[in-house]
Amino acid sequence: MKLLLSLLVGCLAWGAAQAQTTYRWIDPQTGQTVFSDKPPPAGVKQVSKKQLGAAAEGEESSLPYATRRAVENFPVVLYTSSDCVETCRLGRDLLNARGVPFREKMIATPEDYEELKRVAGSEPVVPILMVGKQTTRGVDSAAWNNLLDLAGYPKTAPYGFKPRGALEK
Structure with missing residues (x-):
């Protein structure tokens, strides 16, 4: 039973990881590129948003x-x-x-x-x-x-x- 439960939890965690969104933007204060799973602060320009996971990315990617x-x-x-x-x-x-x-x-x-x-x-x-x-x-x-x-x-x-x-x- 424990094995089945841990397998279920692992599958759910893997599925959540496959559907993550990654954001990329340039920090206006430092000028550095920031990659994060959280949206950028308000007022940041040139934000790239990418869905991770095979279904979200499409076949070619x-x-x-x-x-x-x-x-x-x-x-x-x-x-x-x-x-x-x-x-x-x-x-x-x-x-x-x-x-x-x-x-x-x-x-x-x-x-x-x-x-x-x-x-x-x-x-x-x-x-x-x-x-x-x-x-x-x-x-x-x-x-x-x-x-x-x-x-x-x-x-x-x-x-x-x-x-x-x-x-x-």
Whole structure:
């Protein structure tokens, strides 16, 4: 019973710690940066407030620093279509195995097709991987891995990575 009670108390404490708010501001008297879990005194300007915890921070902020930098500098978009099933799944699997956050754009309208032609050239064939401004057609794991390596994406997914690739509307 004591073990169960201590486990419950530990879980509650951990949950409270995960939902903490941290404040950052510059102390007007000393000029030093202050980090605190309590709000700053009245009259302080330039206050940053941050919710800690995976749910509050969002998916992207839980990524390793190098991956976040790669996402900022070289976002990944996977262009697919409704009739691209197995090949596009292989492409998604490769990206998820490496832990690469990406957007999936399904080509469904004439406007989408025109966008795809601008991205990939006159005869676009899905899947097309776009890393930053570089593109490659079809699933060629060597070419995909080369583009992702050059952009600074991880070679393997970090622990706890959840597969991505939700379709864009």
